[in-house]
Amino acid sequence: MSGSGFMIKSFKYYGVSWFLSVKSMNYDYNELLKRARAQVPEIALKHERLEVPKLLVSTVGMRTTISNFKDIADIVDRDPQHILKFLTREMATAATYHESRAIFQGKFPRDTFERLLQRYLEEFVVCPVCKRPDTSIAKEKRLAFLVCNACGARSSIKQL
Numbered sequence: 077m078s079g080s081g082f083m084i085k086s087f088k089y090y091g092v093s094w095f096l097s098v099k100s101m102n103y104d105y106n107e108l109l110k111r112a113r114a115q116v117p118e119i120a121l122k123h124e125r126l127e128v129p130k131l132l133v134s135t136v137g138m139r140t141t142i143s144n145f146k147d148i149a150d151i152v153d154r155d156p157q158h159i160l161k162f163l164t165r166e167m168a169t170a171a172t173y174h175e176s177r178a179i180f181q182g183k184f185p186r187d188t189f190e191r192l193l194q195r196y197l198e199e200f201v202v203c204p205v206c207k208r209p210d211t212s213i214a215k216e217k218r219l220a221f222l223v224c225n226a227c228g229a230r231s232s233i234k235q236l
């Protein structure tokens with residue numbers, strides 16, 4: 077019987093210490109945020125945004141072509157085939173990459189590609205920790221990681 081009394085007591089103890097640590101975490105977080113806002117380095121800001129050019133999309137018959145696909149891949153620093161794989165999977169269609177162009181089966185408006193490309197950037201380019209796009213993809217066995225060159229974070233990503 078005295079055993080259960082001890083249990084309750086220790087539970088209360090942990091409850092309080094948990095509460096205190098959450099409080100101090102919030103405090104630290106706010107402090108960090110204040111400090112971060114006060115001294116965001118100029119250089120970091122310059123690399124924070126990727127300027128992806130407007131997609132050159134044209135539809136002929138039942139095919140849609142992005143003629144500047146290689147430029148986009150070069151800017152986001154990813155293999156065009158990797159981006160293509162993501163897009164075709166999301167769009168449930170087939171596509172080929174040929175002479176810097178991506179040719180999709182079917183008619184698609186530009187905003188479909190832009191919306192998906194935005195998601196691709198969020199999932200496979202932008203570091204989830206520091207939000208900078210200066211990253212590369214590393215593969216280990218059957219796992220893929222986004223390795224950030226800015227903050228050093230390693231985040232697991234989906235294998236396409």
Ligand SMILES: [Zn+2]
Nearest residue numbers: 203206224227
């Ligand atoms: Zn990072």
